[in-house]
Amino acid sequence: MDKLTIIKVGGKIVEEEATLRKLLQDFSALEGYKILVHGGGRSATKIASQLGIESQMVEGRRITDAETLKVVTMVYGGLVNKNIVAGLQSLNVNALGLTGADMNLIRSEKRPVTTVDYGYVGDVKEVNATLLVSLIKQGIVPVLAPLTHDKEGNMLNTNADTIAGETAKALATSFDVTLVYCFEKKGVLRDENDDNTLIPLINRNTFTQLVTEGIIQGGMIPKLENSFQAIEAGVKEVIITKADAIAPGQGTCVK
C-alpha cells in the first residue's frame, strides 16, 4: 500500500507567522501523499474576544453558541485555512482548502445535550474517504479545517484533533497511514514544562497510569484518546511531536 502522512497542527503554531512558515516548509518537503489538518482555537478565542464574545471551553471542547459558530466558521474556514493554503502554494504544494461541508467531506451530528450543552459542536459520523483518495491521487494536498456539517444546512464546530483522527481512520484501508500530531512541545512529557522529559513510547496501560499520576492532563487526554482509537482502527503509526520535528524518529510514539 502507498504511504500517507497526515499532519495535524495546533493552535499556537498556526497563530505565529514564523512557526507556521517553518512547519509549512517542513510539510512541503515530506515525500509522498499527505494531508494537513489545522486547528486555530487560539485565533478564534482572540477574534471572538475582539468582537466582545467570551469563549468557554469544557474538557478541551469549545461551547459553541450561534455567535461563536459564526466566528469559528470565519476564522477556521476563512482566515486560518486560506492563510495556510496560500503559504503552501508559495512552496509549490498544490493545496486545496476544505471544510467538512465542501463536497460533503465530513458529516457530523450535533452533540446531544447531557450535563453540558456544547451548542453547535459536531461529532463525526462519516468521512468521505473516496473523495480524499481521488484528490490525493491527483496530486492535490487537502488542507482540512476543523468544521463539519450535518447535511441539513448547518455548519458544526469539531475539534481538530478529532478531524485528524477520523480522517486517518477512514483512510487506513487505502493507505499505510502515519498520523502526526504536532504542537509546541517535544511530545508527551513527564514534566510538561521541560522538553528534556520526553516519554518516547505510550500504550493504553502507561497512558492510564500517567493520567492517574496527573502527568497527562488537559488537552493531551483527548489527543491521546484519538491516537489510540486511530491505532485500533488500523492506522500504522501515531506520533506526537514538536512542530519543528515532524521528520520520522522524533517525539512520542503511540502504540
Ligand SMILES: Nc1ncnc2c1ncn2[C@@H]1O[C@H](COP(=O)(O)OP(=O)(O)O)[C@@H](O)[C@H]1O
Ligand atoms: N504530559 C504532557 N506533555 C505535554 N503536554 C501536556 C501534557 N499534559 C498536558 N499537556 C498539555 O496538552 C496541551 C496540548 O493539547 P492541546 O492544547 O489540545 O493541543 P493543540 O495545541 O495541538 O491544540 C499542551 O499545550 C500541554 O499544555
Ligand SMILES: CC(=O)N[C@@H](CCC(=O)OP(=O)(O)O)C(=O)O
Ligand atoms: C469543538 C471544538 O472545541 N473545536 C475546536 C476547533 C479548533 C481546534 O481544535 O483548534 P486547536 O487544534 O488549535 O486546539 C475549537 O473551537 O477550539
